[in-house]
Amino acid sequence: MGLGVWEITSGRISLGGVLAFAAILTYLYAPLQELGQLRVMVSAATTGSERIIELLDAVPPLADAPDARRLARAWGHVRLQSVGFAYPGASRPAVQGFTVDVQQGELLAVTGASGAGKSTIAKLLLRFYDPDFGRIALDGVDIRHLTLESLRSNIALVQQETLMFHGTIRDNIGYGSKTATDQDIVEAAKAADAHEFITALPAGYRTVIGQHGHGLSGGQRQRIAIARAMVANTPVLVLDEPTASLDSHTFDRLLGPLRRLTAGRTTILITHDLRLTANADRVLVLSQGRVVEHGPPGELLAASGPYRELHMLAR
Ligand SMILES: Nc1ncnc2c1ncn2[C@@H]1O[C@H](COP(=O)(O)OP(=O)(O)OP(=O)(O)O)[C@@H](O)[C@H]1O
Ligand SMILES: [Mg+2]
Known part of the structure; x- marks a missing residue:
């Protein structure tokens, strides 16, 4: 100016x-x-x-072997034979001499104190790591000889904290299968006891949920995870503390969906919760990477071993 x-x-x-x-x-x-x-x-x-x-x-830490086989749909027999594994740089092994034979359709519960090596078993089964010793076989085939894609399309994993993606509820459930129809999604949600709360949302199955499932409660996220595993319809299931973050009422509501999910599938259920192990066909108790007790839950409860001790602690 x-x-x-x-x-x-x-x-x-x-x-x-x-x-x-x-x-x-x-x-x-x-x-x-x-x-x-x-x-x-x-x-x-x-x-x-x-x-x-x-x-x-990024190079995936584990790649397919040159002669890796594609496995279509597994029957569902899982066998771990003298499996030993230590994390890179760890001074002591996370799992030692672990052997178990899980029959098709069996519900095997794995329990034990924190740090006993339970989640490590899940990671080895899905080949996030390969064992240092022993072998893991699906339907009698060493999983190192299967393509990662075909191994992981046969095993569904449900964890304590379910990974949610930014997207609609429909897509978050359908993520388990490339070919799922809307009807498959709704049926899975019904079996997972999730249909009711989803349809009560303003946009129903089209409701967009944020990353980490913001806007859903812990129990609702777990029911979505169960619906996702139902849609994936794999012969083998690995459940790693699926109920650990839930209160007792929410836990009760998850029991039915879990029972429907595990029916007829080979299931490895990792849990601290002795209300869940009570329904298993067999229980393995781990301590410091070793199996210290195994058998049907009723028998273990009658014996005065580590399982009974865990039971007394939990009461
Ligand atoms: N990524 C890792 N790197 C190094 N050590 C690890 C790693 N993950 C686990 N560990 C160690 O391996 C051992 C077994 O761990 P794991 O996670 O299998 O225990 P867990 O039985 O699942 O325990 P929790 O009940 O607390 O989940 C522990 O001593 C743990 O500190
Ligand atoms: Mg764990």
Whole structure:
């Protein structure tokens, strides 16, 4: 403005010219501000793309053997034979001399204190790691000789904290199968006791849930996880503490869905909860990576061994 006044007094510009200049100048602010924002966007995008490139460059720790076989649908016989495994860099093994034969359709519960090696068994079965000793076989075939894709399409995993994706409930359930129809999804949700709460949501199955399942309760997320495993319809199930984060009322509501899910499937149920082990065909008690007791839950309860001890502690 000062410069404008100076120019007017020296007769080099008119008043109208100065006012027009000032008016047009305001148009410049917004683009300038946007330029500043652009810098922030570019730096965020650079960080994001660095992470994407890192992910694309990552080599899976375990790859298919050159002669790996594709297994269509397994019958469901799981055998772990003298399995020993220590995590890289760990001083002592997480699992030692672990042997168990799980028959098709059997419900095997694995229990034991924290750190006993229970989740490690689940990770070995899904080949997140390979054992250092012994072997794991599905239908008599060493799982190292199967393609990872075909191994994992035969085993469904339900964990304590279920991974949810940003997307609709329908997609979160259907994630278990590439070919699931809307009807399959609804049937699975009904069997998982989830249909009722889903249809009560404003957009029903089309409701978008945030990452980590924000907007759903712990029990609801677990019922979605069970529906997802139902849709995946695998012959083998690994359940790792599926009820651990739930209160007692929510736990009770999960029992029916869990029973329907495990019926007819070979199930390895890892749990601290002795109300769950009571329904198993067989129980294994682990301590420091070793099996310290095994047998039907009723028999173990009658014996005065580690299982009974856990029972007394839980009461
Ligand atoms: N990624 C890892 N790296 C190194 N050591 C690990 C790793 N995961 C587990 N461990 C160790 O292996 C042992 C067995 O762990 P695991 O997770 O199998 O126990 P858990 O029986 O599932 O326990 P919890 O009941 O607490 O889930 C523990 O001593 C644990 O500290
Ligand atoms: Mg665990």
